[in-house]
Amino acid sequence: MGEEEENPNSIDILPELLEEVLLRLPTKSILKCRIVSKQWRSLLESRRFAERHMSLQNSRRRILAAYNCDCGGRRKLLPESRFEGDEEIVYLHCDASRPSMTCQGVICFPEQDWIIVLNPSTSQLRRFPSGLNHNCRFRIGLWKTFSPGNWVMGFGRDKVNGRYKVVRMSFAFWRVRQEEPVVECGVLDVDTGEWRKLSPPPYVVNVGGKSVCVNGSIYWLHIQTVYRILALDLHKEEFHKVPVPPTQITVDTQMVNLEDRLVLAITRVSPEWILEVWGMDTYKEKWSKTYSISLDHRVVSWRRQKRWFTPVAVSKQANLVFYDNKKRLFKYYPVKDEIRCLSLDICVLSPYVENLVPLPLKPSHPHPTPKNSDFEMRISRCRLFSTPGSWISKILKRNVMTLEILFTSLAIVGYICLPL
Numbered sequence: 001m002g003e004e005e006e007n008p009n010s011i012d013i014l015p016e017l018l019e020e021v022l023l024r025l026p027t028k029s030i031l032k033c034r035i036v037s038k039q040w041r042s043l044l045e046s047r048r049f050a051e052r053h054m055s056l057q058n059s060r061r062r063i064l065a066a067y068n069c070d071c072g073g074r075r076k077l078l079p080e081s082r083f084e085g086d087e088e089i090v091y092l093h094c095d096a097s098r099p100s101m102t103c104q105g106v107i108c109f110p111e112q113d114w115i116i117v118l119n120p121s122t123s124q125l126r127r128f129p130s131g132l133n134h135n136c137r138f139r140i141g142l143w144k145t146f147s148p149g150n151w152v153m154g155f156g157r158d159k160v161n162g163r164y165k166v167v168r169m170s171f172a173f174w175r176v177r178q179e180e181p182v183v184e185c186g187v188l189d190v191d192t193g194e195w196r197k198l199s200p201p202p203y204v205v206n207v208g209g210k211s212v213c214v215n216g217s218i219y220w221l222h223i224q225t226v227y228r229i230l231a232l233d234l235h236k237e238e239f240h241k242v243p244v245p246p247t248q249i250t251v252d253t254q255m256v257n258l259e260d261r262l263v264l265a266i267t268r269v270s271p272e273w274i275l276e277v278w279g280m281d282t283y284k285e286k287w288s289k290t291y292s293i294s295l296d297h298r299v300v301s302w303r304r305q306k307r308w309f310t311p312v313a314v315s316k317q318a319n320l321v322f323y324d325n326k327k328r329l330f331k332y333y334p335v336k337d338e339i340r341c342l343s344l345d346i347c348v349l350s351p352y353v354e355n356l357v358p359l360p361l362k363p364s365h366p367h368p369t370p371k372n373s374d375f376e377m378r379i380s381r382c383r384l385f386s387t388p389g390s391w392i393s394k395i396l397k398r399n400v401m402t403l404e405i406l407f408t409s410l411a412i413v414g415y416i417c418l419p420l
Helices: 015-023 027-035 038-044 047-060 373-381 391-417
Strands: 062-068 082-084 087-094 101-103 106-110 114-119 124-129 151-157 164-172 182-189 194-197 211-214 217-223 227-233 238-242 254-257 262-268 274-281 286-294 309-314 320-324 329-333 338-343 348-352
Touching: 015 038, 015 047, 027 038, 101 151, 101 348, 106 151, 106 164, 114 164, 151 217, 211 254, 217 254, 254 309, 262 309, 309 348
Parallel strands: 062 087, 151 211
Antiparallel strands: 062 348, 082 087, 101 106, 106 114, 114 124, 151 164, 164 182, 182 194, 211 217, 217 227, 227 238, 254 262, 262 274, 274 286, 309 320, 320 329, 329 338
């Protein structure tokens, strides 16, 4: 037989050009394009493509909030976002009372027996054994309700190899008048699903304290007689001390990742209500005060209130979006020195950016779905899962993937064939 003749109607697309076109598609279309061919799937699931896509998405960061529901259904994004003022809010179906840790659009939910990692953008959910002591029961408290014993948790991403990691630390006092705690540290590599031991940190941190990941390191804030900041480099897996800002902090000080900077938000009550925001240069480890916002008679007035405020985003005009522990969302305009309330009832989780990084499948354990009357009743009451429709809408939903792939392919062909 002679050589196989080329199809004159076929179109060869350069991988570089294909990547540029696919990068500009909506995330839902990108996910559906993975089944077009092996070449497309390999490209769309590569780390290079995910990194480039995330860098483009950074220009349109949104806010992730909890669609508070205790039905026990699968954690997933609601189909549509909504706007509060000019801020786009993306809602995650979950129980807002349960603790969570976020990093670049990926969420970690620590539980008694399991560590659950969720990428809401791709709907991938992975489940790993927590490795905790089952003889140690839950304690009472917001975070301690779900972290047994004296465990401190952290979640972040290695900036060198892109792997997500979960960190746990235990500081236990087993005897009366014991001066130094018994320390146990471990790290879970989400790619391998294995726990490894870590060398102990130079000092303890508050049990139940929340963590934040910035530029490949996890940070914890310790508040007692003196306050300290502890950091863990996720690539070297080594702890180190971090200098603190030259100011006094309060017990309600919040530590967050604000626009890829480590930030302390200090709520002061006396002589007046003020929100101070201090940011650290990650490389030089130097602090500077970026905002000092008067809250008196604009946000709060009663000094005996237990209130604290947490920044969540900064707009291109340097306007600061922040929320309080009373489920209210605000926006501060420094040029006008004006504060506007965007929402009176919202459970803010973190900033949100779409992330296409695939989570590994092999080391994960299947997520069981309870089958009982109580679970089915709670699911039936949930607005997210009870969406009856006509037979026409059901047929369209079944074929929407095929139609979207067809239209996306036609758009790519048209883009390539258009004359320059």
